[in-house]
Amino acid sequence: MGSWGRVLLGSAVLLAACTTTGRSATPVGAPVTTAPANPPASAASGCGSRVETGVLPDWADAGFSGEARIPHVFGAKGEIVAVLFGHPLALGRDEGPTNKILWVARPAATSPDPASPATLAITATLDGTDTRVTREVAGGPGPSIIDMPQAGCWHLELHWSGHTDTMDLVYAEG
Numbered sequence: 001m002g003s004w005g006r007v008l009l010g011s012a013v014l015l016a017a018c019t020t021t022g023r024s025a026t027p028v029g030a031p032v033t034t035a036p037a038n039p040p041a042s043a044a045s046g047c048g049s050r051v052e053t054g055v056l057p058d059w060a061d062a063g064f065s066g067e068a069r070i071p072h073v074f075g076a077k078g079e080i081v082a083v084l085f086g087h088p089l090a091l092g093r094d095e096g097p098t099n100k101i102l103w104v105a106r107p108a109a110t111s112p113d114p115a116s117p118a119t120l121a122i123t124a125t126l127d128g129t130d131t132r133v134t135r136e137v138a139g140g141p142g143p144s145i146i147d148m149p150q151a152g153c154w155h156l157e158l159h160w161s162g163h164t165d166t167m168d169l170v171y172a173e174g
Contacts, residue, residue, distance in 0.1 A: 047153035075165030103141035
């Protein structure tokens with residue numbers, strides 16, 4: 001990415017980090033009651049992808065200064081990282097930060113499939129249940145507010161521009 005692209009991306013990241021309103025993830029449809037094909041591990045057995053607090057990888061740090069350390073979670077395949085501005089994620093926040101997540105996708109080695117929608121589609125399944133919800137981030141990976149209807153471990157299936165990854169995020173009681 002050229003220096004002009006980094007400046008634009010950095011500006012967008014800083015704007016997302018400094019505002020309390022952002023591009024909200026829009027709930028799509030109501031919860032469905034389809035059991036997941038491969039249920040994620042339970043909280044007792046280590047549910048939840050590990051929340052890292054180290055330095056972001058080079059491909060995800062545009063707009064952050066120096067050795068910025070911010071909570072983040074990598075996708076299982078390493079294709080996407082969720083930067084958690086509202087850590088820990090929680091239900092029904094009345095005060096403080098929202099469940100703001102900046103989604104940063106690893107730059108693709110090949111051009112994205114033009115037939116694939118750019119929207120980041122998230123299918124989230126609550127661990128140990130058949131509760132499933134969907135969320136969308138218009139325009140693809142970027143700033144969002146992702147809320148879930150219940151506390152617990154949520155297994156996320158992420159799809160954008162012909163790419164896929166998964167991760168687990170834990171939402172606490174508010």
